[in-house]
Amino acid sequence: MKTIAVDTESLGGGGFGALKKLYTVQIACADGADVYPVFCHTYADALGIGGLAARNATEVLDILSEAEHIVFANAAHDLSVLYSFYGDALAKAKFKWDDVLLMLWCMCPNRPYAAGEQHSLASWGERLGFPKDKMRFTWDRIHAALEDETAEVTTNTGIELLEYGKRDAELTFAIWEHLNKELLTLDPIVKNAAMSTYTLIERPTVMLVMEMQAHGMKLDLDHLAVLWDEWGELLDQSESSMKEWVRENIGFVPAATPKLLKKPMNGDAEKLDRYFFCGQDENGMYVYREKLELNPKSNDQLAWVFQQLGWKPIEFSDKTGKPLLSKGQLDELAPRYELAKQLKTFREFEKLFTTYVVGMHNTGTAQDGWIFPGWNQNGTITGRYSCSNPNFQNLPARTEHGQRIRQAVIAPPGMKLVGIDLQAIEYRVLADQMAQYFMQYHGHIPPDVDFMLQAFINGKDIHTEMAQLWFGHKPDYQDKAKYYRTIGKNVSYGRMFGFGAAKASTMMGVSEEDARAIIATANESNPSFNEFQQWVWQSAIDNGGWGFTAFNRPNYYPDICLKPSSRTHEAIARAKRQCFNARIQGTAADINKLIHLDVNTSELCATNVLDKLEGSEYKHLRNMMLVLNGSPIVPAFDGINVGTVHDELLFYVDDYNAEPLAAALTLHYRNNWSYMQFCPIDGTANYGDNWSVIK
Template sequence: MSDKPILLLVDGSSFLYRAYHALPDLRGPEGQPTGAVHGLVAMMKKLREDVGAEHAACVFDAKGPTFRDEWYPEYKAQRAPMPDALREQIAPIHEVVKLLGWPVLEVPGIEADDAIGTLARLGAESGHRVVIATGDKDLAQLVNPDVSLVNTMSKPPERLDEAGVLAKFGVAPDRIIDYLSLMGDTVDNVPGVEKVGPKTAAKWIAEYGSLDGVIASADQIKGVAGENLRKALDWLPMGRKLVTVVLDCDLSGHVPGWPALDALALKAVDQAALQDFYKRYGFKTWLRELEGGAAAAAKPAPLVQSMQGTQDMFADAPPAAAVDKRYDTVLNWEQFDAWLARLNAAALTALDTETDSLDGMQAHIVGLSFSVKPGEACYIPLRHAGPDAPAQLPLDEVLARLRPWFEDAGKKKLGQNIKYDTHVLANHGIAVAGYAHDTMLQSYVLEAHKTHGLGALGERYLGRAGLSYEDLCGKGVHQIPFAQVDVAKAAEYSSEDSDMCLQVHELLAPKLQAEAGLSYVYEQIEMPVSALLARIERNGVLIDAARLQAQSHELAQRLVLIEQEAYTIAGQPFNMGSPKQIGEILFTKLGLPVVKKTATGAPSTDEEVLDKLAADYPLPAKILEYRGLAKLKSTYTDKLPLMVNAQTGRVHTNYAQAVAVTGRLSSNDPNLQNIPIRTAEGRRVREAFVAPAGHHIVSADYSQIELRIMAHISEDPGLLRAFGEGMDVHRATASEVFGTPVNEVTTEQRRYAKTINFGLIYGMGAFGLAQSLGIEQKAAKDYIDRYFTRFAGVKRYMDDTKARAAELGYVETLFGRRIYLPEIKGGNGPRKAGAERQSINAPMQGTAADLIKLAMIAVQAALDQQGKQTRIVMQVHDELVFEVPDAELDWVKAQVPALMAGVARLKVPLLAEVGVGSNWDEAH
């Protein structure tokens, strides 16, 4: 290792973006965004501890144009503007970096990369070993024997010397400029050679030696790539100029004593000011370190290649506990029997399956891990097939011996996303019972707005993330199956997952028990629903593939006709899928008004714009019609037949339980909740969801559930009376708003009232209502004022809810589910207004989500108790869809609505309506 002093240069602009996007939406005591600040502080502290640097600088991009904008006006023209929540964190980031003792450099007119390049050159020339902390591949061109890169935000942390650059990019550091020139840079809007990616760029440079060699040999390169290269020849010199980091910038006036580096000496940490900063931004763990006298000053240490990177990203994460880990790899029956005895004796066992697929319905076991005590776990490899894989116990016999334990409801089990493991075990014929806890659902109920992966939970609650799947298997095309992972590494990874799961549970369980509402939501709603969703997913739904294929054919013909009609209106053919060409036709050729622009300044052609223009112009209407049918065809009529499970003949969706903050389920692969129903073509897709012979499809749907919840929560007399008397609530609202007797309300007045009713529960204001009804904003405001005069309880509920949400930072459903609104305290302008709108709707939407889950549980319990063969096959928002044997049809039609209406007692009646048909559309 070199004895040279170290100059440490941090690419602050690169890392602040990465920290912002990598971390959840963290907020300080006043609601101010702090995620990027968290990330930068954690990284700067760690770098200073791990890199024994005498001199350093944290370099940021300055506002305004640089010399590259003069060379090429389109430089970075497509880059989206900085998010408001990140912009708010720039000043505190600069402040805290300085308090941590780092010189901060921001030079107008030049980019951070150029300042770093210049400092790196000067540092190397003055006898320093230069370490650049960055995640930007452009800076790989600076690497030489005295300059290396380190990326502490990658996992594992990445360090690139000359050999590392060659291994990662396929070219040496002195050819990175050529490599980048050929590929271009979409982020900076620097064109390269079209369709030339990393592999082709590296291949050409290896074959022809350099960019100049590639240019000289352009005529010899065949195929489309060669044609694209020849088209780009005139541009490539400018591309090379743009991607080249400048090494001779004048930093005088920004670095005192330039070109000497004395001003870049690391300073002592300003502990008093730092303490105040940590209080302001709510960094409790770091504040405790300072107040407890923990050493905050830098401690010179040798450069290590295994920096822990983002371990300290979550400010409230406790320091990693010193856990004495004992992980066993079970390779013989003696070890197996010893662990089986421990499982049978344990009060609670955490388990994890390692498999060959992320699709639970298709996955099969590669290995199993168990933990019965913090720090103690085992891994049973069963299907590892690498060249060095040891002899393993036979899969079938291991599962046979474990089956009694798996299927014993008295043997309490714990997991992370237990629905997935339930599917995996079911694929091997094991009906697992006794799942008592799921750490993913515990986290979801406690903090739905955060992430719930086991790695994130480990960071948040244990101060350690553990190994990641990518650590073992790699990424992308180089990723290997888990069965090929070295058994020793697999054992460490899987055992750690079970161990961490158990430890996270021991921290989360008391938090849930301390809150009666949260405990109810977890124990009585989410855990039972998890088991039920596994059953619904395995049930699947029968699809008439031939009917969908016929619909696809019809849609294809329709699309061709619409395309020709659009060409006629436009006066020329154009690409109906190209926003650029559509923009040229609409705004340049036809001169239609520009409604709004994209981030790059081009006229927008998004759906909102086309919808507005369609009211007055025929071509936008045709484009909208084309887009809608094309999406329907590609997403459903083409795709659904391909997703039929070959073994069951059915489509099996996955219901994500821990995604929506309101508690709603999310359907994916395929998404059965987003099939459009407002168009005839969309409704026809539902015709393909059919019942088998001797069965019918039954749809049971809560009627106007969110309005009923609004009536209950607000206790508004008008709404309570309307629902209590079984009136048409929209007609009753119209009567009040328009001062018209109920029996004289017109269809148009009822439509207005319906829009007002549903708009207000989503927090809609006068502007939104005016747009929805196509009226003047003043008229919309008058309608809202009249509504609130007649329904004063609704107005009171909205005002009280916003005030309480601003005080607490969250709202609650009727059952105690908490929905956090981070921006209601610290958000500005539109963000805060959006959080206030959400505070009004979230209790209703969340309560509706709780009700449909309780309904699922109640209905399935009745089906099981009475031995019925009826199966729930789908859950779509406020609707349950059943596959019902004809002999049970009368029972389902009578009992299911009653069961759904009886899951809660509100101040207004709950009403569920049923429909019956041979397919889903008929049942609606």
């Protein structure tokens, strides 16, 4: 059997042989598909088809072992489930495997059907004409059967599940055939770039994602319980404060649901005082709304309150037509209204509370103190990792609240948590890319670019250096250096990611006029940035809309090639912003994954780490490393991949090896020139009992 498509169905949060259980394998090839129920516990009885289990487990292993090539639609999930069930028996199989959805994503991450929710078997099934009635399966009955022995689950439910699985295998094989046809039509330059990205970066990364999803993170449930009580009380106090402000300055707010009467409301003064009269509707009905105390979680009530203060909404719901109080609009209102400032803080705090404190505590309690986040290597356009359940990418890194949540992620007994953080990686990529451009097209590196490079090479804080370059001439610079550093950092990333004056003013807490002046000052002091940015845009135009990272990851922005006009202005501006962002952030994402792979596959002794110990803060470890390793060589990495958040990689490591490994990682990735031509990367590793102490 040359090429087969394999899909697995499992249930559970994760963990090899623990929570994530295999109960069926589907296999498809050019001759069709078949289903192999491989039940390893009570799922078989719950579904009423347990008699099929025994005779198929070995048969599936034989088919997998004999296959020359296996294609998956989610290799990280399917391989983790298969390995958890078959263990070493599957590890001995010599088949080659590929992930079809991952390959399609590498060919063009920002295709409409290749990112986020649309990057799925279901969306491809619709594209390839699979019947919609075969695209869905209701899992409620399976969950009920496992949690409640009295739940009614019939043999038909099991058969339906098997048919659902069979469809997935057939669809995976159909996508594989479609992929091969599409490769024939793809521009050779784009094809080679995509396959290079897949082969050198993304396919090897699947094994890391598999380990992260399978192993999970240990939680300190007692710490989360303390946060639950403490932060819950703070949120209650914040709600009370906002209610009191509205009560004193506005009064009551109208209920969302109106009371409609054919005649004006009758009754005593006390009754009438409980309602707002809102006029008559188009049918002549008298509209009354009950007077209520503010609910800070009600968008309708908040919008009404701010309208009483003079706010004119500009965003409205497509369904109801009611004003929307979005985050962007709240950012604009915060400098003008104290209530908006309180509400902004409340919403941000409440999101942290519900997503991380409540969510992690509830999930961890149900899973013996562990959580299994969904790490996804192809969930973004730029190539960065994404995460779900919970989304750690949205967890603030350096705030007090963020640190207290990180404190809940702990190392299991006998182990430490080791993390390596890549410092200012996107800014370093920008400096290096600018230097490469000017050397290639001008034969020299201009002073403003060299200024950035020297800051990195000499280990200086880039944001402080740039702030001094841009604002050092101001009379109050010395007294407000910290403030100007924050402003400079916001300007730097704002220019990189295409923020306009409005967005920049919100980030910096200044007026739009002041924001424009600050951006103009930065552009004047750093003119090479604008030339390099124009070149990135023009290169994409010359390539028919295709842009590439420094490591050749492709992205497609056809709107950048549109003829400029009033109608196309917004589309072109968006394409330019996305194109430049993908060039910088995408290259940083490539480096992040390459380092993640290097840590797992290469020996840190490549640069003789022990020689670097003498002049470093780790010199006290030399004898310990010699004892551990028996030679002046630090062995290959032997930790467990736990996760990756922003530019930080996390591992579980045995107690005795945590400090030596942190030292080796720091010395290896400090001032490391392996990934860029003109600018080194800088990685610092730390270790501890919980996530907060290693940041």
